[in-house]
Amino acid sequence: MVNAPDWFLAPMLCKTTQRETLDTHGKWDGYIAEPKHDGTRCLAVRFAGESVRLFSRSGQDYTDHVPHLVNELNAWMPSDEDAIVDGELAIISDTFDLGGKRVPVTDFNKTMRVMGSGAEKARDRQKEFGKNITFIIYDIPQWNGRDLTGEHFTDRRKTLKHSFTFGSEHLFLNPQFTDPTRFGELFDTLVEHDVEGIIIKNATSLYVFEGRPNSTWFKVKAAVTMDMVVTGFTDGTGKYEGMIGALEFGRYTDDGVVYVGRCSGMTDALRKEMSDDRDSFIGRVVEIKSNELCGSKEYRSPRHPQFVCFRTDKLPEQCLGEELKQDKDA
Incomplete structure (x- = not known):
């Protein structure tokens, strides 16, 4: 791992499936769908009594790239117990309404120009673009010192929703869609709005670190x-x-x-x-x-x-x- 501390574990990953599987009757019963965003996967980690640190899936420390996010995450994540939040770092270029839920559209090129730079250049480029990196939140493997990796995805999501303060400017809870008969239609709509694709997660899936594709999460991308x-x-x-x-x-x-x-x-x-x-x-x-x-x-x-x-x-x-x-x- 590049610059990764000894304790670092890579986030859970998805296996790839194809667009045609989304229309297979009954195949995705018991699954939940989310937009798939094109950015930099990130774990926000906070140990008791310390400030939040941000790491890529390879363990690269991005904390100094996004000081505004560190401030917002410090204000939200518990300070007296360990916590880990999984999500995506991205510049959001637009949002749109889908079934009463706000879906972000990310700018991949600008995101890579920021996150692919050194910390000082990354901060300068966010000023240049007039947009700061947003943390789109997916999952919560640990919260208030409690290990949630052995809990079902739906239970982790409940913990996340109950704990999340939605007023943060650059923290965005990824929306979910629960009707498996419309996953194909959902994918097509997302792609039409320039979203990268769709993630489909088994509602009972556990959270598995170590950065290997897991057969309880799947992704479909336009390309x-x-x-x-x-x-x-x-x-x-x-x-x-x-x-x-x-x-x-x-x-x-x-x-x-x-x-x-x-x-x-x-x-x-x-x-x-x-x-x-x-x-x-x-x-x-x-x-x-x-x-x-x-x-x-x-x-x-x-x-x-x-x-x-x-x-x-x-x-x-x-x-x-x-x-x-x-x-x-x-």
Whole structure:
């Protein structure tokens, strides 16, 4: 873990399923749906007598990036007992009403420009954008010194709702939707409003740390995105002669990084930066998107993959290619 304290545990993650499963009658009975937001996953941690600290899923300390959130979380989270809150850091560009519930729309590019910077630059960029990072709250694994990981999701959510003060400017409780017969319709509406997708959680699910996808939580996204490890580059041709061409990427395994594919889509400025110092980009975590996965093997291949961004909040060891696996659990 990067800069992570010894006690740090990564947050619970989702397995990936496909849009068509949302319309399967009876499949999602006993599940609850929430909007899936495109930002930086975060755990807010407060030990008794201490100030709140914020950590990415890889254990990177973001506390100094968002001092306004630290102040708001200190005002809400108990000061005399341990507490952990799970959520997403993001700049909210808009909100809309859906069934009487307010749904946030996040600005991924601005969020990454803030959270991918050093602390001082992150604070400056929030001023530049005229918007501060918001903490969209998902779950509450610990509260008032009580371990809630062994409680059902619905019970943890009740604790969260009862404890949460809704007047905070940059704390946002993620809305929930409970009619499984309309999950497909819900997903389509969210995507139409530029929300990344949907999360579906078993109402009886326990909270499991350690950052591994769990078969009681599922996600569906409009475009399939995956975090991969940069393995190399092809040489450019034509207008890119003398520069890099495509970026090659792979998934992490116990035996090393296994090649998955290659992508383009980088800006000319980024392409030049990578061309000038290729070696420094090898091994970095890169987010890739694709509209379709192909193949019948255990791990499918992304069709026409495109570069999205580099991720500073994740480690190569976390890039297991779970999004590419054949969907057996859902």
